[in-house]
Amino acid sequence: MLLALARAKINLALEVRGRRPDGYHEIVTVLQSIELADVLTFAPAEGGLFLEVSGEPVPKANNLVLRAAECLRQATGYRGGAFIRLQKNIPVAAGLGGGSADAAATLVALNRLWRLGCPEEFLERLGAEIGVDIPFCLRGGTALGRGRGDELTSLPSLPALGVLLVKPFYGLATAAVYQEFDLHLHPPRYPAEEVTHWLYKGEWRLAVKSGGNMLEEVVFRRHPELRRLKEELLVAGAFYAGLSGTGPTLFALFPSWEEALDKAPVFAAQGWRVWVTTTARRGIRLFRGENDAATFTG
Structure with missing residues (x-):
């Protein structure tokens, strides 16, 4: 049996530079792994692929875990199966890449469980065919994403910072947010370039404070309570607060x-969902179960 931690992500910066011929948007983004993670277990099974889910509600249709497992089987010709349990801790439709993280963990774990020996580059290419955030979730840490966000360059890591996640009780559809973005003119902004510049200089505080998300205005226009929430997070002492991905989750x-934990009760008392975590230097962590113990396998 294998156990995998599938870590969520936040976007320290997100620029949208127009629509591509393939229908996706051309973006430049700085992605960051965080310790909030789903937990998946994998065991061999005969007769196909089986998934059991607990925790946060997950739509059964088009589940990325089963899609990733089936894509890996088809790409390698493997005929065996697997029983997968998913403990869902990352909220769904939140801008945190939870589904992509689960798919990435599935590719890594089944590659090990089925002894396929696929290199990381192969898994990243396969992952990009399933979802644009999967290559980053495979790599993890801090990275610059170009193209659809799946053309990655690893960046110098941030230190372990406290992260307060605050989310309303509704979700947002990625496609709907981008469609709304296309209806309006937006002044050019280049926060990803600034964040990258300061990270390479070793100035992580300046890097973080240079962040920004061009989708914020679209989301805040529809949901002004999120604009007020961002202002309150900054007043509470965060040295940066912003929307992650297409939202609606804000991170501080x-x-x-x-320090993040100290501020969490204030926002929980206002009726928001809150999580306290830290930045992370990797995306997927894999363990092997042996005699009820977990052994790290890389």
């Missing part, structure tokens, strides 16, 4: 986990 960065 603090110098430590303890």
